[in-house]
Amino acid sequence: MAGLAFDPSRDALLHPEHRLPPLVLAQKTPVEALCATLSHLAYVRFEQGQAKRLEDIVTAAGFLDLRTFHDARTNTQALCVTAPDGTCYISFRGTQSDRIRDILSDIAFTPVRWRGPGRIHRGFLRAWRSAESTIGGWIKDAGAAPLVVTGHSLGAALAIVMAAHHPHARLIVFGAPRVGTRAFATLFGDRDVRRFVDCADFVTRVPPPIGYAHISDACYIDRNGYVLSGTPDRTTIKADRKAARAAFRRMYRGKPGNVLFRMLADHAPINYVSAVSGIRVADEGEEQP
Secondary structure, three states: OOOEEOOOEHHHHHOHHHOOOOOOOOOOOOHHHHHHHHHHHOOOOHHHOOHHHHHHHHHHHOOEEEEEEEEOOOOEEEEEEEOOOOOEEEEEOOOOOOOHHHHHHHHOOOEEEOOOOOEEEHHHHHHHHHHHHHHHHHHHHHOOOOEEEEEEOHHHHHHHHHHHHOOOOEEEEEOOOOOEOHHHHHHHOOOOEEEEEEOOOHHHHOOOOOOOEOOOOEEEEOOOOOEOOOOOOHHHHHHHHHHHHHHHHHHOOOOOOEOOOHHHHOOOHHHHHHHHOOOEEOOOOOOOO
16 A cells, blocks of 8 residues: 555545545455545545445445445435455544534534433434434344444544444444543443544544543554554653644645644544554654654
8 A cells, every 4th residue: 555644734634535545455454444444435425426436446445335325414424335254334424514514413512312321412413313224224234244333523423323322333433522421431341442543633632521531542643643552641642742733833834725733634534544554654854753
């Protein structure tokens, strides 16, 4: 797989479908890298005439039985594919900056009751319910096949809500906000969960931890794009984020087409893909580890 430099552009953040990741092979790619790529591919706007583009990509990767879901009421989208080994993947699309219904889902953060313990972010739960019946039918058709649920940003939140309803599913998410209360988070205490946080990504720190809690410890990606083993302490993370912000100001801020802050650039799906896939390469002048 070709190397990728850190992408600080507005396009990478606001229109991920314009900057798609390198092709992966479903039979040979580690599951975390597959999920990062599928989370990015979920941004391809199949409901707006790009279905053939998406189909060509997933077919070339070796995936089977592509299905897509779109609910116009909540602007909720997901893609479903089957890997050659029979594993089923469901990837939810994240927030689209030009879709007001996504924004409404993000900001409706009042925690509400659901059928399980604790409470869930109102907007996330409503968006999941718009997809629940259709996706549930696809899972039923798949039978006892292993299930992996994934997504980025809002898509990660929806993946978490879905996994709460499907205890047998493996969960791998990127740039996920907090989704529910501490009681809700206890559901995932003994689950197979990987929650990736890219350095200063601001979305992973909302809603505030007053009443909300993350479902698991973070798989932390440092400023150079390396996934650290274990969970680094707060002091290590604070120092890494400080160095990341300084490097961003020196190298990227003020250049045409770039975002203004590292905390925005770190949320771009392509930067998760390059880090989790182990293909991040340093730009000239970037600090080396």
